[in-house]
Amino acid sequence: MILDFYNPPLALLASSSKEGLELGGSKLIVSIDEDRNLYSEGHIYTEMSWAEFYKEEGLEDIINNFTQKEFESISDDSEALVDSISKIIYKIIKKKRLFYGIFDFEVDAFLNENTIIPGLEIPPKIINTLMAAHRSTRDKILFPKILRDEGDQTKVQIKFFGDKKDRLIFSGSTLEELANQLRVVRGFATGIVCTTQILANFYILNDNIIFKEDDERKLYLDVENIQLIEEGIKNEILTPINWFRIDLGINALETLNLWDEIRKNDKLQLAIAEYDHYLLEMIFEEFEKLGTGQQIGYNINDDFAQMSQQERKQVLKDISYAIKILHENVKEK
Template sequence: MSLEFYNPPLRIFSSSSTKKGVEIGGAKSIISIDSEHNFYNEGNIYTEMSWAAFYEEEGLEDSIDTFTTTEYDSIREDPEALVDTIVKTIYQIINNRKIFYGIADFEVDAFLDANTTVIPGLKLDYEIINKLLEAHKRSREKDLFPKIISDSHDIKKIKIEFQGTKKANVHIMGSKLEDLINKLRLAKGFAVGIVCTSRNAANMYIMSDNIVFSKDEIAEVYIDDENIKVIEYGIKKKLLFPISWFRIDIGIRSLETLEFWDQIKDSPDLNKAFGHYERYINALVYKKFKSQAESQKIGTDSEDDFYKMSPKERKKALKDMEKAIEFLDKEYKE
């Protein structure tokens, strides 16, 4: 099932090249989702692009000689700007009736470096890296990047689709906003992989993830060997064309991965915004519980009491509601 990604970091999905060099770089963006799980880039924490010039000597045409920075914009090392951006983003998400999804990293290195920073610790055979390198070269030569579309409001977007054994960890199922937030509010972890283009869409092939949806659940990293085989086969058959690496940290706790998190986490403005967001998502969870309870003809005249509770009491009530929702879902299906 394909989704739409609004205002993606365009240079990442359409980097240019010539026989003399290639564009490489990266972007870190704050992502929200709507009730249909479409992605929205709410703002970039950093973007960086460089021109990597190849050696001119014969036999070294695909090896990088020099780097020249062509674009750089970053707030990741500016605590004040980070707080301002996160606070603005949270209120923006609430006002537009969306959900804070997480932080997405994209890295375009033309697969010239086996040690990608997006997937630290991931070691791929040089044979696979060489296949990615050659396939990316074909992508550049034939301009096989995802098709960038403009809607009626001139907003840029691309089609994306997640692929992998555990793709449900990142493409969360639900038909309403409250279904999605009920899963996302306790989510933590990340998924990493490769963005490949196919049929003008960006396919996000997940190679590994450690995402959990409960505080008590222990995160375990796994390697999706089957999906890696699919990528290899698709490249071999010239059905898939690799573009970049990606890493997506999901949930509001993804902010804890920011380099300067310890310096900003106690900001009064930030915590005030978090308080507003918590009330917003609590209302969504309550809405889900209320609608399901009503369908089972269970009395639900407790809304006023719920909003009069202390944060600690609401937290416990939400946990009880979550168990009730699971029970009602099971009852409904039976």
């Protein structure tokens, strides 16, 4: 399945040449709509620099100096973090979208696989292949231009590859089915972005995504995806761009450095409570529509699925009351 990713970060579009290369990274909140379109909703961190090589013979791969192209960060500012996340959540609700997760892109010319995949050992041969392909592509200035304009927005088309790719695409066709799965999902997927002439391919190398607490989390390396990348590079079809990590669902907020500091903030709790109510109401309406109480998709939260209509209404009522109390607390401050 090919997905449209609107207003992607510079890190996903990083390029290089004989003169230098782009280095840096981005961490951003991403939403999804019913048609599986992804939207960049706001950056937690972004930094991109141009690293210029020495021009002297024999030093062509050695970095001479850095020029910062873009920098924005609220990752260490608790007040700005709460304000930004809260606004994004309300925007997602207003736009009838879902909090898909937090994307993290790292552009380092494939010098360090542990940048966003701690503990994952990738064979040195693969790292050398990625580095060599990156060097060859920049020497030939062959980095694909995959960014497209669409009205007042930009977009790239992306595709997930891997044995466990369905954990990121999800089953079902309605927003309610997506909401039901994103409400309970936990974990992340990591891998490598390689581009073709038209697509950004996300090759998943590892994931620990679960939908139930008793699901098994196991570190693995998707060897078949590694082979696909190697073959694509060999045939000059793929250009390796960066590492990626995708933490799924609103639970992804728990991975933020300042989460323990901000998680009890009334303003943030209110926004999250409003979002949870938005999801539950959406799911409940789907149950009502079906009129059977049968499960939607493969991942409905068990306790909610087994509730009677009266019990589900009580859950929504309780959440509404909790939201009211949070509103009052915020006003008093």
